[in-house]
Amino acid sequence: MFLKNCWYVGAWSHELAAGNVIGRTIIGEPVALYRTQEGALHAVADRCPHRWVPLSLGRVEGDALRCGYHGLVFGPDGRCQHIPGADRIVPGANVRTFPVEERDSWLWVWMGDPARADPALIPSAFGLNDPRWTMRADQIDYAANYMLINDNLLDLSHVDFVHEKTLGAATDYGWSDEVPRVKPLNRGVRIERWLTGRRQSQTNPNLVDTWSTYDYLAPGVFIMENKSYPHGMAERCGFGEPGDKPMTYRVEQQAVAPINDRETRYFFATGFDATNLPGHLVEGIFSLVMSAFKEDRAIIEAQQLLWDRTDASMAKAFIPSDKAPAMFRRIMDSLIREEEAAGAAAAA
Amino acid sequence: MFLKNCWYVGAWSHELAAGNVIGRTIIGEPVALYRTQEGALHAVADRCPHRWVPLSLGRVEGDALRCGYHGLVFGPDGRCQHIPGADRIVPGANVRTFPVEERDSWLWVWMGDPARADPALIPSAFGLNDPRWTMRADQIDYAANYMLINDNLLDLSHVDFVHEKTLGAATDYGWSDEVPRVKPLNRGVRIERWLTGRRQSQTNPNLVDTWSTYDYLAPGVFIMENKSYPHGMAERCGFGEPGDKPMTYRVEQQAVAPINDRETRYFFATGFDATNLPGHLVEGIFSLVMSAFKEDRAIIEAQQLLWDRTDASMAKAFIPSDKAPAMFRRIMDSLIREEEAAGAAAAA
Amino acid sequence: MFLKNCWYVGAWSHELAAGNVIGRTIIGEPVALYRTQEGALHAVADRCPHRWVPLSLGRVEGDALRCGYHGLVFGPDGRCQHIPGADRIVPGANVRTFPVEERDSWLWVWMGDPARADPALIPSAFGLNDPRWTMRADQIDYAANYMLINDNLLDLSHVDFVHEKTLGAATDYGWSDEVPRVKPLNRGVRIERWLTGRRQSQTNPNLVDTWSTYDYLAPGVFIMENKSYPHGMAERCGFGEPGDKPMTYRVEQQAVAPINDRETRYFFATGFDATNLPGHLVEGIFSLVMSAFKEDRAIIEAQQLLWDRTDASMAKAFIPSDKAPAMFRRIMDSLIREEEAAGAAAAA
Ligand code: FES
Ligand code: FES
Ligand code: FES
Structure with a gap:
């Protein structure tokens, strides 16, 4: 039994370079954390809705994530943007998203109800680059x-x-x-x-x-x-x-x-x-x-x-x-x- | 849930030399595949009925298989032929047999009802020695x-x-x-x-x-x-x-x-x-x-x-x-x- | 299902030097065997009653065993003798003891009712130092x-x-x-x-x-x-x-x-x-x-x-x-x- 409405540390900031994706399991849930080339940070369920393969085995393309199995592309809102070989997006092709914040050199992921994700609840720590x-x-x-x-x-x-x-x-x-x-x-x-x-x-x-x-x-x-x-x-x-x-x-x-x-x-x-x-x-x-x-x-x-x-x-x-x-x-x-x-x- | 009335590939032909036995698990069932010195191919349950030890740890003797634990000998029909130290065959000393066919360099085992084993159902492949x-x-x-x-x-x-x-x-x-x-x-x-x-x-x-x-x-x-x-x-x-x-x-x-x-x-x-x-x-x-x-x-x-x-x-x-x-x-x-x-x- | 009222071999004598403790699992039960500097042999449950950590990760002190986590000390009778930072022994701070005998170079542990532990039931073996x-x-x-x-x-x-x-x-x-x-x-x-x-x-x-x-x-x-x-x-x-x-x-x-x-x-x-x-x-x-x-x-x-x-x-x-x-x-x-x-x- 885990607390869900809570910020969990998913990674050190330096573990996730621009343009990369990493897969983490947090309180039993697979989460793909990715950062665009421009530096925006996103978190989505690490399970492609097509055939349940980790999206973290795919790659970042623009602000989206492409599945490494059959190439479906998901935006930061979790909605499918492209299906190879198909002329329209099929129903159910979307993934859950998670609120994510970068603070004090940690990437914090909110595992509960996104509506209740309050950055003020992130514990205050010391950043790795704090000059003190x-x-x-x-x-x-x-x-x-x-x-x-x-x-x-x-x-x-x-x-x-x-x-x-x-x-x-x-x-x-x-x-x-x-x-x-x-x-x-x-x-x-x-x-x-x-x-x-x-x-x-x-x-x-x-x-x-x-x-x-x-x-x-x-x-x-x-x-x-x-x-x-x-x-x-x-x-x-x-x-x-x-x-x-x-x-x-x-x-x-x-x-x-x-x-x-x-x-x-x-x-x-x-x-x-x-x-x-x-x-x-x-x-x-x-x-x-x-x-x-x-x-x-x-x-x-x-x-x-x-x-x-x-x-x-x-x-x-x-x-x-x-x-x-x-x-x-x-x-x-x-x-x-x-x-x-x-x-x-x-x-x- | 597996299909049983079906030919499964158990091994490449070259994995089983004359006079040898190998143990395979096919759809959860232990199967001992053996080949006599003369080249005849047989398949029996890979579980000695005496004390449930894999028969594939034993050896081929003539057209039979001898268990490597206490030496019981089973013929290609699955019936016990010899029990060391005993003057007669005891009840229950026999093993299930499986239909087995060699085709296109594969050894195919039928895992269901032997009466329904139809070699015509073996998919047609390319043998490893096909000169083309x-x-x-x-x-x-x-x-x-x-x-x-x-x-x-x-x-x-x-x-x-x-x-x-x-x-x-x-x-x-x-x-x-x-x-x-x-x-x-x-x-x-x-x-x-x-x-x-x-x-x-x-x-x-x-x-x-x-x-x-x-x-x-x-x-x-x-x-x-x-x-x-x-x-x-x-x-x-x-x-x-x-x-x-x-x-x-x-x-x-x-x-x-x-x-x-x-x-x-x-x-x-x-x-x-x-x-x-x-x-x-x-x-x-x-x-x-x-x-x-x-x-x-x-x-x-x-x-x-x-x-x-x-x-x-x-x-x-x-x-x-x-x-x-x-x-x-x-x-x-x-x-x-x-x-x-x-x-x-x-x-x- | 194991027999409990029975002597089990826990170790060779030479595995347990004076002043040492070793942890063994016997019929599923964790047992800490220890020997004092003076050579006395004791066996207690290998589970500290505080937070269930193996006592065998601790050390022998005098005729007692100190837990390696928060330092509670247990005597050979299984009763807690000391709790760091506390001025009295709290309830429940004791461990089960096991009868233990050294015979023929083996350490024998009785896993059942201590009242029924009868050394006459220890099988007679050959000691490793028997000059014959x-x-x-x-x-x-x-x-x-x-x-x-x-x-x-x-x-x-x-x-x-x-x-x-x-x-x-x-x-x-x-x-x-x-x-x-x-x-x-x-x-x-x-x-x-x-x-x-x-x-x-x-x-x-x-x-x-x-x-x-x-x-x-x-x-x-x-x-x-x-x-x-x-x-x-x-x-x-x-x-x-x-x-x-x-x-x-x-x-x-x-x-x-x-x-x-x-x-x-x-x-x-x-x-x-x-x-x-x-x-x-x-x-x-x-x-x-x-x-x-x-x-x-x-x-x-x-x-x-x-x-x-x-x-x-x-x-x-x-x-x-x-x-x-x-x-x-x-x-x-x-x-x-x-x-x-x-x-x-x-x-x-
Ligand atoms: S499993 Fe992701 S595209 Fe098929
Ligand atoms: S287990 Fe095969 S002979 Fe005993
Ligand atoms: S767990 Fe042994 S003292 Fe705390």
């Missing part, structure tokens, strides 16, 4: 349901265990010592914490306090900021939000994009404060982040296999650090129920 | 239902798109310009067309008219002839069948052999007029044909995956070039319904 | 139900056919000539036979009589002895059990360990009489044994695929050499029925 940041981006696929990945990102106590030798060590641990503050947002949650008195890095023993916060927004967008200050800052600002300029500043943006209920694409970028990070450290830290995601994937894919063969009625233990994932699951459940009720009402 | 032709043959497997491959072969408008850089270019396109004539045959359809005023080849700008015809016979046998003439010939013979000797003459024979409802073996051969084709061109053209089949396979396997996850009730658009595939699907459906009705009547 | 033997051990996995492997081992007539060029040749054949004596045991069967007047080996034409016996015990433990004597011995002792010291003496021990109903792990060892076998022959013979198991696997995996697509109601032929496998299947069935009846009674 040196950004590195990539993506990996998980053989797991997206909610298991959301759970992972919403409870960072796992950093001390799953990433013991990578991110845990790099951030001097302490992610599992206390449960962070969790606040509900509109369609998401906000998580805030101070990690105090940690070594600045594995090679720098100076102690720092880090203000680490992230918004986690439906259906699975993670936008994090980590700002470090000299030790003592947390206490000086009463463990609230600091106002001063930090010593180091890093951002993370990640999008959990369900392919179907057992596969998920995971888009991520790390941004380093362009003004104070020596360039030669960027690749080292990003490769650490990549290693950490592979650690997550190993755990989560093993978890999915175990869920698949465990009776769903078996109880799970609820622990304090489950607060944020549980709150987010409730929010998602209520958005999905709302949408279904609206659908049922519309159908009645 | 220089033949090249091969086979590939598709992860797709055989009817999707039949559809492909019955609508060659796809040549202009799927094979744009291979067969399309080699034949100077035009396959999608008009819908060819389609006529019903007994258990199949015949397709005829003139491709007029095309360059003879990519390197030869002389214009030719090509008379291109094929029979497509249940369950999926494609026998094609392509004859080219100097441009003007189509008009001279009123766009009907030409009588003259062609400048170039090529034949294609292909058999679509369902393994089960999601896998199909595809046997094919191309024949070049032995009298007028420089030998050194044969391999070049055949490798182009092979590339084209891989293009088809990529499309059709993607199509199958999409069919598997699309609600079967969703409409498809019917276009003019669907005429032949639609006619053939109706013929297959009616043969299958007829067979089921006869089965039901026999059972009543 | 030079032992070689290994394991392979089969994509097949364990009962098909039991059937294989319970009817060695197959040696003449499946292992025609390996074990069959090495033992000069004759395994299918007569059906051996089969006797019921408590939870198993015993199989005895003389193979008389065979060449001692492919390079030694002296004739020998071999007394070959094995016990086959639930759920699938095979303990075999092969003793050879000068030809004539079988007759001298009336085809009964010989008392004399044999010329050559070899033992085989094998355990068929169901992973689930389509996968099975197969543990095996061959023991050579340390007192009379030239050391340089050991590797040669053991590699022959390994080749033979791969021959079995090829047959049995093909058999499983065929069973999966054959209507279960189709008859099988029963032959004399089926006596032992049939008797063992009856014993297993009755143990399983007994266990179910006891479970139903307990539930009533």
Whole structure:
């Protein structure tokens, strides 16, 4: 069961060059994303209405898409414009279109009712070309349901265990010592914490306090900021939000994009404060982040296999650090129920 | 749902040497094909009645087949002849046999009622050793239902798109310009067309008219002839069948052999007029044909995956070039319904 | 349907070093086997009760196991001892434990009611370090139900056919000539036979009589002895059990360990009489044994695929050499029925 009236990340902007088409599956639906030579972006169902072949195996012609099997041509409105060997357009020769927006280097696709597609609901992220940041981006696929990945990102106590030798060590641990503050947002949650008195890095023993916060927004967008200050800052600002300029500043943006209920694409970028990070450290830290995601994937894919063969009625233990994932699951459940009720009402 | 009272291609003749056995799955049924040292051909169920192990893992002994597990021996009539360690044949120790014929370099197996096996129903093809032709043959497997491959072969408008850089270019396109004539045959359809005023080849700008015809016979046998003439010939013979000797003459024979409802073996051969084709061109053209089949396979396997996850009730658009595939699907459906009705009547 | 009140081989002893944990699936259940630094052996469900992640991805700490995801710690009694970030243990934070015993170089796990776990039911095998033997051990996995492997081992007539060029040749054949004596045991069967007047080996034409016996015990433990004597011995002792010291003496021990109903792990060892076998022959013979198991696997995996697509109601032929496998299947069935009846009674 997926939320439909929602913007899903379909691709990084740079994955789709002008004049190209790519096929993606989003919440189980095949979507063809294409960009004209002039740069206009369109999204249509990736299934030719003739014989159900992916349109993404075809090609862009002008502002239209031509099927690679028997050559039918579909415009950005989804209507067939040409049928080889035919003198008129036959009935039923059209495809569904999807609202699509390009924002912060991501292509966002609205999978529900087009009339309700509101660009204001697109989570605000950091573009890869934002001059404030040196950004590195990539993506990996998980053989797991997206909610298991959301759970992972919403409870960072796992950093001390799953990433013991990578991110845990790099951030001097302490992610599992206390449960962070969790606040509900509109369609998401906000998580805030101070990690105090940690070594600045594995090679720098100076102690720092880090203000680490992230918004986690439906259906699975993670936008994090980590700002470090000299030790003592947390206490000086009463463990609230600091106002001063930090010593180091890093951002993370990640999008959990369900392919179907057992596969998920995971888009991520790390941004380093362009003004104070020596360039030669960027690749080292990003490769650490990549290693950490592979650690997550190993755990989560093993978890999915175990869920698949465990009776769903078996109880799970609820622990304090489950607060944020549980709150987010409730929010998602209520958005999905709302949408279904609206659908049922519309159908009645 | 497969047609049973029907000859299916099980193998190329040369796949089965004297004294050998091979295991094939035809319309979901395991079949062991074997040839005695003397050359006699037999087909039995590829499932030992003892502990259900493929008999094709055993070996030919005289005119019988010995199971490779505990050594039971079955004659060409399917009856057990020997059980190691036993002094008599136990009840139930026999296997089903299948009528099998060798014709035009193919081994044809009748999958239905043996009493109705009529060799006259075997489609007529070109043998690989026919002295009129220089033949090249091969086979590939598709992860797709055989009817999707039949559809492909019955609508060659796809040549202009799927094979744009291979067969399309080699034949100077035009396959999608008009819908060819389609006529019903007994258990199949015949397709005829003139491709007029095309360059003879990519390197030869002389214009030719090509008379291109094929029979497509249940369950999926494609026998094609392509004859080219100097441009003007189509008009001279009123766009009907030409009588003259062609400048170039090529034949294609292909058999679509369902393994089960999601896998199909595809046997094919191309024949070049032995009298007028420089030998050194044969391999070049055949490798182009092979590339084209891989293009088809990529499309059709993607199509199958999409069919598997699309609600079967969703409409498809019917276009003019669907005429032949639609006619053939109706013929297959009616043969299958007829067979089921006869089965039901026999059972009543 | 598996027998639960039963000892299953989970691993070779040497697979689990002190301070380590390994995850196994036994009759469909995930089990984490771990050994403390002090050498104590424990087995718990390999599924953290927090978010259902395999505990075997975590690590041993003292006599406990720490989950590798969010760090919960479970003692050998299955109770949670620590939850990071929490000040008390929450309800439901415990895992099932399994009785586990180390015997004859195997780790045996009891999958049923712990109250009924009786070490006296562990089949008696040969330890890999038993000074009487030079032992070689290994394991392979089969994509097949364990009962098909039991059937294989319970009817060695197959040696003449499946292992025609390996074990069959090495033992000069004759395994299918007569059906051996089969006797019921408590939870198993015993199989005895003389193979008389065979060449001692492919390079030694002296004739020998071999007394070959094995016990086959639930759920699938095979303990075999092969003793050879000068030809004539079988007759001298009336085809009964010989008392004399044999010329050559070899033992085989094998355990068929169901992973689930389509996968099975197969543990095996061959023991050579340390007192009379030239050391340089050991590797040669053991590699022959390994080749033979791969021959079995090829047959049995093909058999499983065929069973999966054959209507279960189709008859099988029963032959004399089926006596032992049939008797063992009856014993297993009755143990399983007994266990179910006891479970139903307990539930009533
Ligand atoms: S499947 Fe797209 S044109 Fe035929
Ligand atoms: S399975 Fe064929 S002889 Fe036993
Ligand atoms: S899943 Fe084991 S501690 Fe969370």
